[in-house]
Amino acid sequence: MNVPVRIHLLRILSSFLLLLAWGCAANPLSFKIENSLPPDRLAYYSDSFDTFREDLWEKSVSIYKDTQMAGFQLADMIYRGGKLVFTTQRDCFSKAALDTKYTLKGDFDIQMDCRFSPIRGLQPMDQVMGLGVFDKDSGETGNQDLVRIVVFRGSGQPNNFLTSTSKNRAGRSPNTKEILDFDGSLRVIRTGRTVSTYYRQKGEAWKRLSAYPVSNADLTFGFTLQNFTPRTNNLKSAVPFTAEFSEFKINAAQDILEEEI
Amino acid sequence: MGIVAKYKIVCIAGSFLLGLVFLLSAPGPAPASECDLAPYFIGKGKSTSDEAKSLQYYQEAVDVCPGYIRPYELIGNIHRNQKQSDLAISYFEKAAELGSQNSKLYYHLARLLFEKGQLEDGLQHINRSLEIRPGYPDALALKSEIQKALDDQGPQIVLYEPSTASLRGMLVVESFAAMIVQGTALDRSGVAEVKINQTDADLDDHGNFVKEIQIRPGENAIAIEATDKIGNTSRLVVNVHGEKYALPALVQTGRYASSQQLYSKSHAVVIGINRYEKWPVLEFAVNDAKEVQKALVATGFDDVTIILDKEATHRRILTELFDTLPRKVGRNDRVLFYFAGHGQTEELTGGGRKGFIIPVDAEVANYSATAISMEQIKSLSGRIAAKHTLYVMDSCYSGLGFNRSAGIDPAASDYLRKLVSMRVVQIITAGGKGEQVQERQGHGIFTTFFLRGIGGAADFDGDRVVTGSELGTYLRPTVSNESRQAQTPMFGRLEGEGEFLFFIGDSR
Secondary structure (H helix, E strand, C coil): CCHHHHHHHHHHHHHHHHHHHHHHHHCHHHCCCCCCCCHHHHHHHCECCCCCCCCCEEECCCCCCHHHHHCEEECEEEEECCEEEEECCCCCEEEEEEEECEEEEEEEEEEEEEEECCCCCCCCCCEEEEEEEEECCCCCCCCCEEEEEEEEECCCCCCEEEEEEECCECCCCCCCEEECCEEEEEEEEEECCEEEEEEEECCCCCEEEEEEECCCCCEEEEEEEECCCCCCCCCCCCCCCEEEEEEEEEEEEEEEEECCC | CCHHHHHHHHHHHHHHHHHHHHHHHCCCCCCCCHHHHHHHHHHHHHCCCCHHHHHHHHHHHHHHCCCCCHHHHHHHHHHHHCCCHHHHHHHHHHHHHCCCCCHHHHHHHHHHHHHCCCHHHHHHHHHHHHHHCCCCHHHHHHHHHHHHHHCCCCCEEEEEECCHHHHCCEEEECCCEEEEEEEEEECCCCEEEEEECCEECEECCCCEEEEEEEECCEEEEEEEEEEECCCCEEEEEEEEEEEECCCCCCCCCCCCCCHHHCCCCEEEEEEECCCCCCCCCCCCHHHHHHHHHHHHHHCCCCEEEEEEHHHCCHHHHHHHHHHHHHHHCCCCCEEEEEEECCEEEEECCCCCEEEEECCCCCCCCCHHHCCEEHHHHHHHHHHCCCCEEEEEEEEECCCCCCECCCCCCCCCCCHHHHHHHCCEEEEEEEECCCCCCCEECCEEHHHHHHHHHHHHHCCCCCCCEEEHHHHHHHHHHHHHHHCCCCCCCEEEEEEECCCCEEECCCCC
16 A cells, blocks of 8 residues: 555544544533432422522523623513513513522533524514523623523524524624524533533434633523623614423532522 | 796695694604503513612602502512511512412511511411422421411320220220220321321321220220321320129019110110212102101110201211210110111222211211211210110111121020120111112111011011121011112121110000
8 A cells, every 4th residue: 555545544544533522522411420420319409480489590691791780681581381581661661580599610501491482574673592601700790601592683684593602702703604593402511620511402412503712610500681792872662572491400410509698 | 026936835734734734644652651661670670680780770760550460479589589578578468468379478478487486477488389389399388387386286186086085095895905096186287197006097188087905804095196297296095994793683684675674765766868968869768767756765765865957967967976866875775876868888999998977067068078978977986885775777888898697606505694894886778889779668778677677577596686697687678589689788896796786565
């Protein structure tokens, strides 16, 4: 076998190995959280959204500017048939959000089912559904270290996108997907100092969005629906829109630290 | 005015009109509800590590929305951490008053009240915490601490049987006899266990305990030890004196003309229920009870209490059996309890069965709390001093736990004389579990034959005395055949070896 042929074969083999490695990394089931809390303890923190659980969730919203605060109204939060439904208010800055009253310490694997169909047409408002984890001690609300997955349709934009972002890596993830609607599950996994994000449309397999370096700080989980972004100064939100959340599950976590109250 | 000037004026006017149209058509921001901003201030307060700033944000949340619960919890917690207990309590109490469902709020409030010595209030709040979050470990631990502080004494022991008032420490036994020890242990922390003579007694959730023990001639010390759920123990010792029995001198062998010779008094409680409030209505139970009352009077019973239909409530029956009857029954008396109505048998989860009689006001679901268990009925025999007791149940049961010993050999000399002197508690039921009591021609089949039996049909040896065993022996095949095996009466002894006696045609 001559040298060019050997090099060619080596390239093929290395490509195959790379593909194999990528395939493993893309499959979240290959993640094994070591030393996780027992399932019965984790089950306490999972929520099927039959009713509001004051022991688990904090109603806490971030508003980024005075102009937004002047016309702000909380989005409706309604529990309906095992789903938590957020619906924005019209003609105002509107948002609803829940954060956990506990932090996740060490490695963890959490997921949540959600459904969001942004209103079609060139709406003069942002439509953002997001969930993620943040370090609440890293700064004031709206300026904290975070990793989140968002489904959004920007003001005046013709398409919906699914992406994940982190404070430390501004802009869209290289794995941003153009989608029609989202109806499935979103998942956040931390192993060591990396947080990885995944999504799964109903009936499909998990797909990886991205991964981000993070500190070893304990992280709070939160989710939101809002009709504005930090940059928005004014908007015409003539139409309310809705997102449904259900089945929040902590698949694994090394420790959970509850707040004092 | 030049063309340019005119054009400028038109443009300015046009712009003004356009602006006006825009202002009127474009929806401006809706006015914010003040309360909508409360979660914003909560978020701001929680994201700063400066307690003073946090307090300021939480206070703003209170200011914009005084009915919003969460800032009171958070402000209270800051004061708690700053060891300002009174302030913390006042904020926590405000949150509780507004209807907080936060288990930790009630936990912290309970802790602070406990530390201030307000134990009852602390207990109330810790119970609320556990209602919201059952099994909350911190709350359970605090509850235990509060209970220990509140309760440093063992349970109060109330003894029903042996009744020291009625027995006066005297119990007649031959070589040995079974005695029921029964009572209630009361404790605010709950009763964990009751031991009688160092052996576990049966204990229910309400602190009722029961245990059968053996009594011997001479002094018998009965030591009852009750321990509550936090480990406090109390002890009660009752002394019972057992005597060797002696044959009564007045009793003669041979034929007995009347019950007066053998019993000082004859008591009966007769119950019949047709018109149940919640259970299916019956047709002839009341008729049966009335007929039994007449027959008992005719056979020498001088104290017959009849309780029918709406009178036959759970409370009334228990009062009659456990209060009225024990106070009037003497040692040389006989007692008959007759019940015609619904009966029910429950399969116990741990195996075995438990029988109930159903009062007129019993619930259908969860009937056990409003029915009267056969255990309770059986315990009556321990509360009354009667020489002979007979339960006649025109209902079907199982799991009564009686034995089938035949008692004294009828061929023995001084047979009746011996029977009369020995204590006995017997029971006859209309059928077993799962059988249906049959009614015919205005009466239950069982009661029809019961009346015939005590009227003489069960007097197998022709001595004009029908014993409990003779009655059972008569009823079992007769009723079974008459009902075409739909019901087969059961009879047996709950205690003792004597015989309940009916005297044919005996009227005082």
